[in-house]
Amino acid sequence: MSASFTIDGKAVPFAEGQTIIQAALAAGVYIPHLCHHPEFKPHGSCKLCTVRISGRQSASCTTLAQAGMAVESDTPALNDERRTLTQMLFVEGNHFCPSCEKSGNCKLQATAYDLGMMTAHFDHFFPSRPVDASHPDVLLDFNRCILCSLCVRASRDVDGKNAFALSGRGIKTHLIVNAKSGRLADTDVTLQDKAVRVCPVGVFLRKDRGFNVPIGRRVFDLKPVSAYVDATAALAKE
């Protein structure tokens, strides 16, 4: 019998070396997350997956599961904090869901719905972030970046192109294209790259399609993000 721990009282088995979120998702237990992706190493930046373990809070994507640990996740207090983090992500960028073609297929939007976020609460930053439309097949809309760095990791670790990076510090951190000109057209990124397909929000848009999935058939039209055993896999099919 494998070792196990509990999340909100439910027993979750785990294998040696698994993080809490890896074991949870494998067991069908949803923990909100944005920067975590099952195919990539833990990153621990969005903090939405923060859980409470023996009175201490910790990111479940960077904490190894241990036998017998009692993890609290779906609690009002933790969900309040997750909602606040989500609100902060919304106001730091320009997330205009009504005109975004990722609406319905966006993890940030789906997570906000799932957490019961009704307003952005905080003052919007309204940053000026021009889009990069230089590439013939891919459009970059930096307005929607939540700094999960999945594209950075995918381009570096999977595509072997190192085409993206996070630049700046603190609140000025932002996604850049790793080219001398700063333009996507001057990289060797292609539509087939993992980096193009891994974005959980709407930064990477294919130019050959727009709003091609009708309302009602989008991933999160069908069920909320918390009801997916693996929302990442469902989004990857789009």
Place this chain on the structure above:
Amino acid sequence: MRHQLETAENPASLRRIAIDTVSRVEGHGKVTILLDERNQVHQVRLHIVEFRGFERFIQGRPYWEVPVTVQRLCGICPVSHHLAASKALDQVVGATQLTPTALKIRRLMHYGQILQSHALHFFYLASPDLLFGFDSDLSRRNIVGIAAAEPQTAKRGVLLRKFGQEVIRVTAGKRVHGTGAIPGGVNKAVTPEERALLLADIYRIVGWSRDAVHLIKQLHAQNPSLYNSFGVCRSNTMSLVGTGGELDFYHGSLRARDANGGILFDGVDYCDYSQHIQEEVKPWSYMKFPFLVAFGKRNGWYKVGPLARVQNCDHIPTPLAEIERREFVDYCGGLPTHAPLAYHWARMIEMLHAAETIKDLLHDDDIVGQDLLRSGVRATAGIGVIEAPRGTLIHHYRVDEDDLVTMCNLIVSTTHNNQAMNEAIRQVASRYLQGRELTEGLLNHIEVAIRCFDPCLSCATHALGQMPLALELVDAEGRLVHALARNGDGSFACAAD
């Protein structure tokens, strides 16, 4: 024409009423009236404090977002903007001809929208004035009053609108602000189940629409002197007509007539709209004043919308609506009517036509086809024109080689009717205001004239008769004599020195 009431001869002696709010066109209107010491009317203006901004903030965005973004201009007839933008961007993606299924789904969406918007306006917003009287008890002059006094009429109004909304949901994915039309076609097929759902109700909808025409016809017959003279403003008219001169809300060429019905131009490719229409900017209004270039600013203004369309076309291509059109034309004695209240009659004829067209489209097997998209040689500009519920709607875009919008020009229906609405309220003010103290009933006379046009200052007329409206009486010395304001919650505030 009453241009002399647009600007008083001695405006310097009058206090200028400043507009100090910026809000969207929906829901915010202001009428100012300037009087001399004998309470004679010198100036009447309808101000629409219009902040649109879409032309600017769509710049730099990818073109495929446009149909979804610009429809947010309006919550009442977003489908019009959605489809006008899609038509323009069809040209950009080289879809010179849509698939039969895509074209018919778009038409179905649009005629569903005409049906719901016209039903909303007539039953919810206009019928309380028409059924109870302009000066009737304010407390019942609303849709709730209609529901109490005429429950069948109110119920039909609600269900007619609901049906139109269902047509939009089936074709666009949502009742409001869907995504059905995309450059080159549509993203959603109509399923056999959805078709059957709509077919189950459409015959009843056609019947009720026909009854609505008969209702407004009766009202005209009961009080012809009022209906034929209230706020009359003679002008040119303009609309799209189909290739055979028929009424067509989705596509066609531009036709304009003079006030007597003579053709000014016909068969004009709407892509050449800028050669025929220009817009004048007046310092006192945030809304431009379009005019037909060939006839100049003073004489080139025109009306659009149901009254223009029904009189501009040669025929209506559905049988019941065509019968009603002929009766309407006969009633007017063969010459165009310019009575704003006749807009309601024309609007109901159009609603009947929309219902009949929806029925025909639902019986067409192409409507459940699966061939939805076309593309071709890319272009850098596109112009889409459509007949929205309130009139001709023009969308014009330029797109750069990176797929980003570089220019957007929108001329919306209410803008075309700007001068006509001003003229109508000048006529009403001249007739009903002279030497009289302002009352709520007077305010409503002004509002009734504006409401005939169903303007998309709209939520105005789309707020259950509670559009924020300020009516101000200023004497020759510039003093505010009397003011009456209707707040957004329907309450009134009076002020007088």
